[in-house]
Amino acid sequence: MIDRAVLRGAAAPLVLAAVPAVLALRFGGYHPRHLGWVVLGLVGWACVLAVLGRLSRPRSLSGVATIALAGLAAWTAASIAWADVSRHDAWVEAMRALGYLAAFVVGGALLANARSFARYAWMAGAATAVLAGGVLARVAFSDVPLKAFVAGRLDWPVGYAPGMAGLCLMGWLLLLGVGCSAQQRHERLRGDVQLAVSGAALAGAGLCLSAALLAQSRGTVPALAVGVVAALVATPDRTSWLVRAGATIVAVALIGGRLTQPFQAMFDLRQAPFTKGADEDALYAAAVDAAHAAGMAALIVAAALAVVGAALVPLAEWLRERVRDAEQRIGMGLAVPAAVLVVALGGTLVVAAGTGDGTPIGWARTQVDGCLHPPDTTNDPGSSSSYFANSGTGRCDYYRVALRAGAHHPVLGLGAGNFRGEYVRERTTREEPKVVHSLPLQLWAELGLVGAALGATVLGCVVLAAVRFVRSGPARDATFAGAVAALAYWTMHASIDWLWQLPAVSLPAVILAGGLTACVSPAQGRVPRSVAGPIAGGVAVVALALVLPVTMADAKLREARDPALQESSPGDAITAAQDAQSFDPTWAEPAITEAILWNGQGRSKDAATAAKRAVKLQPRDWSVQYRASGLIGLADRAAGLAAYQAARRLNPQLDAQAEAGTQERDGAEGAKATGAAKRDPDSLQQ
Incomplete structure (x- = not known):
């Protein structure tokens, strides 16, 4: 029979390994309605470990990395205050950063010995x-x-x-x-x-x-x-x-x-x-x-x-x-x-x-x-033999705008999740990415010097941990070498793509980083329960206040956008959109959705009222202004025109973009999307 001690020792690594795999089945955990509950679970787990006295003192390598990552999560949350395009997006980024912090803490506490780390x-x-x-x-x-x-x-x-x-x-x-x-x-x-x-x-x-x-x-x-x-x-x-x-x-x-x-x-x-x-x-x-x-x-x-x-x-x-x-x-x-x-x-x-x-x-x-x-156009069909043969990409232009944005806002940055608005104004391509496609440049552009320095501190601690492992001699376990290689891979790939936004991909790297830094850190003792307990309680309260509203808002908006519900019970769909707005009063998307639903019921005045609310919530978001302009114009032509003009100022390429989009839709009409059946509307597009 298998030793019960072995089963107990394998339980925590098994759960930690299963969480990203489950998130992978939910669009990588990208959407808040999927990620939020996982974040709350990880935060709760970390708080329990803190109360049990399982956290390392800050003087250790693991402790320094934890403090830096906590600072990064706090700075991300603080950026909600100065995010001028979308406070909702900054809110989501803060929730994601909190989840990674909790995963790092849990990994460091549970994988601090070589056997547990190898099992994970x-x-x-x-x-x-x-x-x-x-x-x-x-x-x-x-x-x-x-x-x-x-x-x-x-x-x-x-x-x-x-x-x-x-x-x-x-x-x-x-x-x-x-x-x-x-x-x-x-x-x-x-x-x-x-x-x-x-x-x-x-x-x-x-x-x-x-x-x-x-x-x-x-x-x-x-x-x-x-x-x-x-x-x-x-x-x-x-x-x-x-x-x-x-x-x-x-x-x-x-x-x-x-x-x-x-x-x-x-x-x-x-x-x-x-x-x-x-x-x-x-x-x-x-x-x-x-x-x-x-x-x-x-x-x-x-x-x-x-x-x-x-x-x-x-x-x-x-x-x-x-x-x-x-x-x-x-x-x-x-x-x-x-x-x-x-x-x-x-x-x-x-x-x-x-x-x-x-x-x-x-x-x-x-x-x-x-x-x-x-290339001058997006969605270029490219090579017919392999995507590897394609060369069209706007990422160098993303990086140019990100570097410039950080230089113009060196201390605070643009605000977490708010790169898109800056790029649309400064771009030389027709693309509209939500993120920089590079974690280091994203930190620099959106969180300024403070965010970049905190991110560099975390990376430095992980690199130092890897160096200590390599210097441990030929008797070292090859499983650790695989973990170091996976971390190196993730670091490089996240520097040229937006893997940070996909917890299913990034959580394993964060957990490995937490475990590796803990394994190689010299013993410095544990944080006393008398100190860890109150901190854990405060973190739990903050996590609930940060995570629940945005999670429920995203879930309610998804419900409101369900075509089946809109057809069978449009009133319930409108109520769901209003509920989403009540959970997150900073988000314009519920108001836009409500306006579209009212318009579908022939109530143009109600549609215009909801659209005007969306514009007030995110006045510097060109997409909100553009989509709201037509709905507002149903009842107030002058206000609708003003919203459209605002969208043009925020997006200098709007007229050309709208014309090209019409041509692409006309050309593709009647085609089978990729030869597949209908895809879920939540498919990720960046």
């Missing part, structure tokens, strides 16, 4: 592998597999393809560390269990890598390079790690053509309305077949990798001895050349997907050029 790392990797396997099984066997894709890229269940890819690649790095750790234990214990763990870890790594390739995120390429380097620096057995990484890369490369076919087939399907003589039904069937083939190929490869993973345990021992002999004969280490080979193999996945001039260097040059000189 392999459970987090296993949870990601199960999620990836379930997604691939749905793609392989579902009658409507295209529901899992957007524009040919796998985005289900997270709702954002780069987020899905990032989650899977973090799982890949964690599972490679788990496999190497099984290798270490087998050499000491010679148990068959470790053979099974090694096989399962490699199979899971294959599932994660296949799902990541189906998601086709260009941001994963530099992030993965950073993660691989971190893994090679941190792992005690580079030979074993390289063999396992190489095995998964080669296996997935063998089916690379299958994994890129869904994108190609769905590209053809999207272009069908614009192609003379195209047979949409035949193209739809071809896209379904391509998705089925890709999912089946990935599952078969994972099964094969399970066998390979078990065989790698004795093989790696034999290979390590041969590598040492070769290094002694040639007088140099082989880890660096082998690492270059692994990275090159990974590059072939990108090259095989139809990139640039056929080389990784050419691909990188194309991406940089596309960032610096984005």
